[in-house]
Structure formats: C-alpha cells, structure tokens
Amino acid sequence: xxxxxxxxxxxxxxxxxxxxxxxxxxxVKARGKLNCGVTTGLVGFAAPDSNGEWKGFxxxxxxxxxxxxxGDPTAVEFVPTTGKTRFTALASGEVxxxxxxxxWTFTRDVDLKFEFTGINYYDGQGFMVPKDLxxxxxxxxxxATVCIQTGTTTELNLADFFRKNxxxxxxxxIETNAEGQQQYLAGACDTYTTDSSGLAATRAAFENPGDHxxxxxxxxxxxxxxxxxxxxxxxxxxxRWTLNSLVAAEELGVTSANVEELASAAGDKPEVNRLLxxxxxxxxxxxxxxxxxxxxxxxxxxxxxIFEKNIGESTPIGLARGLxxxxxxxxxxxxxxxx
Amino acid sequence: xxTITDPQxxxxxxxxxxxxxxxxxxxxxxxxxxxALIVAIAYLGNNLMTNLRTAGLxxxxxxxxxxxxxxxxxxxxxxxxxxTNLRAAWVGxxxxxxxxxxxxxxxxxxxxxxxxxxxxxNWVVRKLMAxxxxxxxxxxxxxxxxxxxxxxxxxxPGPRGYLGEDPEREMLLGMFAFTNRGVYVPAPxxxxxxxxxxxxxxxxxxxxxxxxxxxxxLLYDTGKLLPVGWPSLAILIVPTVLVYYIMxxxxxxxxxxxxxxRFNLKGGLQIGAPLIALWFALSIYTGAFIAENVRAGIxxxxxxxxxxxxxxxxxxxxxxxxxxxxxxxxxxxxxxISNYLNITKNSSLAIxxxxxxxxxxxxxxxxxxxGRAIECVLLLMLFYLVISLLISAGMNVYxxxxxxxxx
Numbered sequence: 001x002x003x004x005x006x007x008x009x010x011x012x013x014x015x016x017x018x019x020x021x022x023x024x025x026x027x028v029k030a031r032g033k034l035n036c037g038v039t040t041g042l043v044g045f046a047a048p049d050s051n052g053e054w055k056g057f058x059x060x061x062x063x064x065x066x067x068x069x070x071g072d073p074t075a076v077e078f079v080p081t082t083g084k085t086r087f088t089a090l091a092s093g094e095v096x097x098x099x100x101x102x103x104w105t106f107t108r109d110v111d112l113k114f115e116f117t118g119i120n121y122y123d124g125q126g127f128m129v130p131k132d133l134x135x136x137x138x139x140x141x142x143x144a145t146v147c148i149q150t151g152t153t154t155e156l157n158l159a160d161f162f163r164k165n166x167x168x169x170x171x172x173x174i175e176t177n178a179e180g181q182q183q184y185l186a187g188a189c190d191t192y193t194t195d196s197s198g199l200a201a202t203r204a205a206f207e208n209p210g211d212h213x214x215x216x217x218x219x220x221x222x223x224x225x226x227x228x229x230x231x232x233x234x235x236x237x238x239x240r241w242t243l244n245s246l247v248a249a250e251e252l253g254v255t256s257a258n259v260e261e262l263a264s265a266a267g268d269k270p271e272v273n274r275l276l277x278x279x280x281x282x283x284x285x286x287x288x289x290x291x292x293x294x295x296x297x298x299x300x301x302x303x304x305x306i307f308e309k310n311i312g313e314s315t316p317i318g319l320a321r322g323l324x325x326x327x328x329x330x331x332x333x334x335x336x337x338x339x
Numbered sequence: 340x341x342t343i344t345d346p347q348x349x350x351x352x353x354x355x356x357x358x359x360x361x362x363x364x365x366x367x368x369x370x371x372x373x374x375a376l377i378v379a380i381a382y383l384g385n386n387l388m389t390n391l392r393t394a395g396l397x398x399x400x401x402x403x404x405x406x407x408x409x410x411x412x413x414x415x416x417x418x419x420x421x422x423t424n425l426r427a428a429w430v431g432x433x434x435x436x437x438x439x440x441x442x443x444x445x446x447x448x449x450x451x452x453x454x455x456x457x458x459x460x461n462w463v464v465r466k467l468m469a470x471x472x473x474x475x476x477x478x479x480x481x482x483x484x485x486x487x488x489x490x491x492x493x494x495x496p497g498p499r500g501y502l503g504e505d506p507e508r509e510m511l512l513g514m515f516a517f518t519n520r521g522v523y524v525p526a527p528x529x530x531x532x533x534x535x536x537x538x539x540x541x542x543x544x545x546x547x548x549x550x551x552x553x554x555x556x557l558l559y560d561t562g563k564l565l566p567v568g569w570p571s572l573a574i575l576i577v578p579t580v581l582v583y584y585i586m587x588x589x590x591x592x593x594x595x596x597x598x599x600x601r602f603n604l605k606g607g608l609q610i611g612a613p614l615i616a617l618w619f620a621l622s623i624y625t626g627a628f629i630a631e632n633v634r635a636g637i638x639x640x641x642x643x644x645x646x647x648x649x650x651x652x653x654x655x656x657x658x659x660x661x662x663x664x665x666x667x668x669x670x671x672x673x674x675x676i677s678n679y680l681n682i683t684k685n686s687s688l689a690i691x692x693x694x695x696x697x698x699x700x701x702x703x704x705x706x707x708x709x710g711r712a713i714e715c716v717l718l719l720m721l722f723y724l725v726i727s728l729l730i731s732a733g734m735n736v737y738x739x740x741x742x743x744x745x746x
Contacts, residue, residue: 172412
C-alpha cells in the first residue's frame with residue numbers, strides 16, 4: 001500500500017516535470033487550441049455567462065493570445081484553477097498560460113520559476129464590511145474575523161497589516177471566491193479581504209450591494225498579470241507582446257472598430273503600421289503571422305475597450321480606470337515601443 | 340518394501356529447479372517481483388530527479404525553517420505569523436490529532452449505541468437506527484461536513500448579539516455562548532498550587548478503580564456486597580473539593596468577555612465552528628459504520644448464550660454487558676481499527692470548512708506560499724503513514740488482549 005502511494009506520487013511528479021520542458025508555442029499550434037488557466041469564477045474577470053461562454057477581463061487576454069497565435073479567439077480551452085492549484089497547473093503544463101488575477105511577486109518569479117509577462121491590472125488589497133457594522137477604517141478591525149482566500153499573497157499581506165498595526169484578528173481560510181462570498185454573507189466572518197477589484201466584482205454579485213462598503217485602505221501593491229513557465233522565452237515573448245499590443249493599440253487609437261481598416265494598407269503612422277504588420281516583420285520575429293496583432297485586437301478590442309466592457313464604470317462592477325489608465329492620462333499603463 | 344517415489348539424487352542445484360522445483364519456485368517469483376519493483380521505483384525516482392534538474396528545481400527542506408507569514412485561527416500551541424513553517428506544520432499535526440481523537444471517541448459511542456439499538460425488540464427504535472445508519476453511511480463525508488458547517492453558521496446567531504453592555508442575547512448561565520463562529524466556554528486558569536488539586540483529582544480517579552476492584556474481590560471471596568455508586572462519587576468529589584479550598588482556590592475561570600471588542604467575544608475557550616462541524620460530521624458518519632460492525636459482532640454471538648444467560652436470571656442490560664459484548668468485541672475490534680484509521684485520514688477534509696489541520700497548513704498554505712509541492716506532499720504522506728501505523732499497532736495490542744485465549 002505505502003509503496004503504491006509512493007509510486008503514484010513519483011509518477012505524478014515525474015510527469016509533471018517532464019511536460020514542462022517542451023516548446024509551448026509549437027505545442028499550441030500543433031494542438032490548435034490554447035489551454036488558459038483562469039479563476040473558478042469571478043464576475044468581470046473570468047466567469048462563464050448564461051450560455052456557458054467564458055467572459056471577462058482575464059478571459060479577454062486568453063482570447064487575444066489565441067487570436068494572435070491561432071487566428072481564432074474561440075480556440076481556447078479554459079481551465080478553472082483555484083489559488084491553490086494554479087501554479088501546479090502551470091508548472092505541470094496542464095495550462096499554457098495563467099491569466100488569473102495573479103500577483104507578480106519576487107518569489108513567484110524567481111523561486112517558483114515562472115515568468116510574468118506584464119501587468120494587466122494594477123490592484124491593491126482592500127477590505128469589505130457590512131455597512132451596519134459602522135467601521136470606516138481597516139485599523140478599526142481589531143478582533144475581527146476575516147475571510148481570506150488561502151494560498152494567496154493577500155493572506156500574507158493580511159498578517160503583515162495586522163502585525164504592523166498591532167491589532168489582532170481571526171482568519172477563516174477559504175478556498176474560492178464563491179465560498180468566501182457565502183461565508184461572508186452568512187456572517188461567519190466580519191470582513192472579507194482580497195484585491196479591491198475582486199471585492200468590487202464580488203459585491204456586484206450580491207443581492208443588496210449597497211449594504212456593504214469597501215474600506216478606503218489599500219494595504220498592499222497587487223500588480224496582476226498573465227504568467228507563463230520560466231525558460232520558454234519564445235512563448236513568454238508571444239504572451240508579453242500580445243498584452244503590449246492591446247495596451248499600445250489603445251494609446252495609438254486602434255480599436256476593434258477600425259483595426260481592419262487600418263490594417264488593410266499602410267497608413268501614415270509608422271508605429272501603427274509596424275504593430276499591425278503592414279510595415280516591418282514583427283510578427284515573423286515572434287514566429288507568428290504578420291497580422292497577429294490585428295487578430296488580437298479584433299478579438300475583444302484594445303485594452304480600454306476590454307476594461308470598459310468587463311469591469312468599467314458602465315458595468316455592475318463599476319471600477320474606475322485609476323492607476324490602470326494610459327500613462328498619457330496619468331495612469332501606469334505604458335507599453336514599450338513596437339519597433 | 341518398495342517405494343514408488345525414489346528420493347531425488349542430490350546431485351547439486353540446477354538452474355531449471357528455480358522454476359520446476361516447488362521448493363524454490365515461490366522464492367523465484369518473489370525475487371523477480373522485488374527486482375521489478377526496485378527497478379520501477381529507481382526509474383521513477385531518476386526520472387523525477389532528472390526532470391527537476393532540467394526545470395532548474397531541487398528538493399530542499401530549507402523552507403521549514405523560514406517564517407510562515409500566515410496566521411492560523413485555532414492553535415493549541417503558541418503560534419504567530421512569524422513562526423516557522425515547521426511550527427505551522429506542528430500546529431496542523433496537533434489539530435489533526437485533536438479532531439481524530441475526539442471523533443474516534445464519539446464515533447465509538449454513537450456506533451455502539453446505534454448498533455445495540457438496531458437489534459432492539461422495539462420496532463420504532465430498531466427502524467430509527469436503521470434509518471440513521473443508512474442515511475449517514477451512504478452520503479459522502481465531505482457533504483456531511485459541509486452540511487453541518489452550513490447549519491451551524493446559518494442557524495446559530497452571530498457573535499454580535501452577545502456583545503456590549505446590554506446585549507440582545509444572554510449567555511447561558513453567564514458563561515456559555517453559542518455563536519455561528521463557535522462555542523465559547525469558560526477556560527480554567529491555573530495559579531500557584533493548582534498542580535496539587537489536579538494531582539489529588541487524578542489520585543481520586545485511581546482510588547475509585549481501586550475501591551471497585553476491592554468491592555468485586557470482596558463479593559467473590561465472601562459474598563458480601565458493598566455499595567459502589569455513591570462511594571465512587573464521594574471519592575471523586577470530596578478530596579478534590581477539600582484540597583481546592585485548602586490551597587486557597589488556585590483555579591479560577593476565564594469567562595468569555597463580551598466587552599473586549601465590537602466583533603467577537605474574547606477570552607474563555609473558543610471551540611471553533613469548523614472544529615465542531617468536522618468533529619460532529621466525522622463521528623456521526625463513522626458512527627454509522629461502527630454501528631454495523633457492532634451489530635455484526637453481536638449477531639455473531641450464538642443466540643444460545645442470550646438464552647442461557649436469561650435462564651440464569653440475568654436482566655437484559657446485564658446480559659448485554661456481561662455476556663454478549665465481551666464475546667462480540669472479538670469480532671468488532673478488527674473492523675473498528677480500520678474505522679479509526681478512516682477517521683484520521685478523513686480528517687484531512689478539514690480545509691473544506693477552514694479547520695487548520697496538517698493538510699490545511701503544511702499541505703495547503705505552506706505548500707502554496709513556498710511552492711514546495713513535492714517536499715510538502717512527501718512529509719504529509721509520512722505523517723499519515725506513521726499515525727495510521729501507530730493507531731493500528733495500538734489497537735492490535737488491545738485486540739490481542741481481548742481475543743479468545745486458547746489454552
């Protein structure tokens with residue numbers, strides 16, 4: 001019996017490590033499908049809609065990559081992952097990339113051997129409390145019971161925040177956002193903490209969103225972005241520059257409405273031409289067709305369009321652009337030049 | 340006299356004898372199987388190491404010494420977010436052992452009661468117990484854990500009702516609070532001299548056993564019947580209470596404090612809702628299995644035994660206690676061992692309700708925060724293996740003591 005378990009574990013570990021070394025871009029092309037790791041369901045970021053079709057801000061990144069590589073934004077297999085399973089799924093090759101509000105940290109990048117390919121959302125950790133609790137600052141939460149998704153950076157930030165302010169709390173570890181929502185509403189905890197974008201998305205799904213407030217404190221930096229396995233730089237470049245193309249497209253005024261027209265012939269803006277493949281050979285350098293960025297942008301629109309459609313102020317989630325505006329508008333979004 | 344089979348000529352060992360000779364054949368096959376197993380393990384191990392090296396990873400247990408960085412809600416030993424991952428793993432080990440011990444005890448009680456009552460002559464009781472057994476053992480334990488946790492969190496009131504100068508809810512006897520986050524009870528605080536009180540209490544318990552043994556011996560030797568009930572109670576209580584007051588009341592109670600903060604009761608002993616849900620679900624689920632073992636054990640004792648005991652004038656309760664159960668135990672104990680092992684292993688479902696057992700700390704949060712999956716899983720396997728073997732060994736000692744001694 002014990003030998004069987006041991007053998008099983010070794011097999012899994014062996015397979016795990018074995019799959020990680022292959023060239024992902026060729027694999028994806030051969031498979032004709034992109035395996036993309038997403039959350040198990042966070043409205044606005046990644047959740048299946050009423051037709052079972054995955055929609056959201058992170059989903060759009062997966063679709064853009066699939067469009068750039070395979071020419072088809074629907075050629076994506078979405079693999080739902082929890083905070084606990086996401087890294088194993090990526091390391092084992094079960095998914096080709098993770099687009100799952102994952103915070104870029106030193107250890108994840110260096111020690112866990114992943115490569116973050118950019119930042120698609122600048123976030124920070126916040127707290128949500130019921131309005132009738134009368135709490136107006138996170139520093140008043142001394143003695144509170146806190147629901148927290150386990151295996152996340154927020155778990156560590158939470159411990160740091162309370163230690164720094166010399167106040168105490170009781171953690172209630174939970175596995176998924178849905179579970180956290182249920183526990184919080186059942187009153188098993190006084191406050192729910194996660195990235196403030198996640199809180200807004202969760203609150204939007206409540207029956208009475210107005211009964212809950214998100215406290216003003218942002219206790220951490222949470223740069224969220226897609227990531228791939230370390231050591232496959234060609235694939236990393238594809239994901240990185242697909243994301244950059246969406247950001248650059250917004251800056252350059254390329255939208256899903258005008259991208260086809262702009263790509264039909266070289267125009268008078270050299271960077272737009274290079275981005276859309278009417279000038280130079282950027283696509284070829286990535287190992288992709290010349291119109292890779294056209295396909296990526298046509299899939300869901302540029303960064304601004306994706307933001308507005310999924311989590312922007314006109315949606316129930318209602319997030320302002322804030323730090324996620326273009327650098328020209330006072331935000332932090334800044335794509336390196338396409339040349 | 341002629342014999343048909345001549346003894347074989349001992350002209351040494353031939354290679355073909357390994358297959359053809361029954362004396363060697365089994366050894367041959369065992370040897371081959373062992374060799375194959377070793378080769379397979381070596382292959383997989385080598386594969387693992389090679390692939391880890393290719394991926395630039397290594398096996399290292401250094402993470403156990405680094406600060407864990409996260410907090411745990413229920414800890415029986417000192418722990419904070421700056422403690423090491425090893426310490427966090429210990430917290431998990433102790434929590435696992437705690438819930439396994441509690442659940443084994445209550446599951447046995449539930450199981451024995453339900454098993455005996457399933458054979459009751461009373462139709463209603465019998466059918467009720469059958470219903471309990473069938474419902475609980477046919478639904479997965481994870482579902483029961485979640486159902487019970489949900490019931491606890493939804494049915495019981497939030498702790499805020501108990502808080503403040505003028506609370507909406509009164510604590511039971513001013514000491515017990517039942518909230519959806521757990522049950523708060525007074526905690527004993529030891530001061531100087533409390534050890535003496537505890538020692539006297541333990542001595543009294545031993546004294547009760549000594550007295551009972553003496554009473555039985557007296558009964559067998561002389562036929563004189565000493566009262567047992569009230570003297571036992573007196574031995575239990577009187578010396579302890581006397582010493583408690585003589586030593587100047589060295590043990591006081593720490594009451595749950597409703598004024599500590601605006602969110603939760605503070606102080607006292609908090610038995611968290613996750614622990615309650617897990618404990619209750621494991622006991623009631625495994626209790627259903629144990630009930631069936633007990634029933635099987637009792638049915639294994641021949642009906643003649645009951646009738647003979649009844650003919651001697653024993654009442655039904657005595658028949659069960661003195662005649663049937665001691666014989667039934669021989670049948671009950673071996674499957675009981677495997678039920679105890681199941682409880683211990685099923686306790687790893689704790690994370691479903693946020694109880695910090697070893698799977699949740701070492702195999703969950705630590706694994707996630709450090710990314711050391713292989714190391715954590717190996718340690719987990721080792722832990723469950725050791726614990727299961729220890730339980731097995733302990734129960735086997737008990738089984739050997741109980742089993743039929745053949746003379």
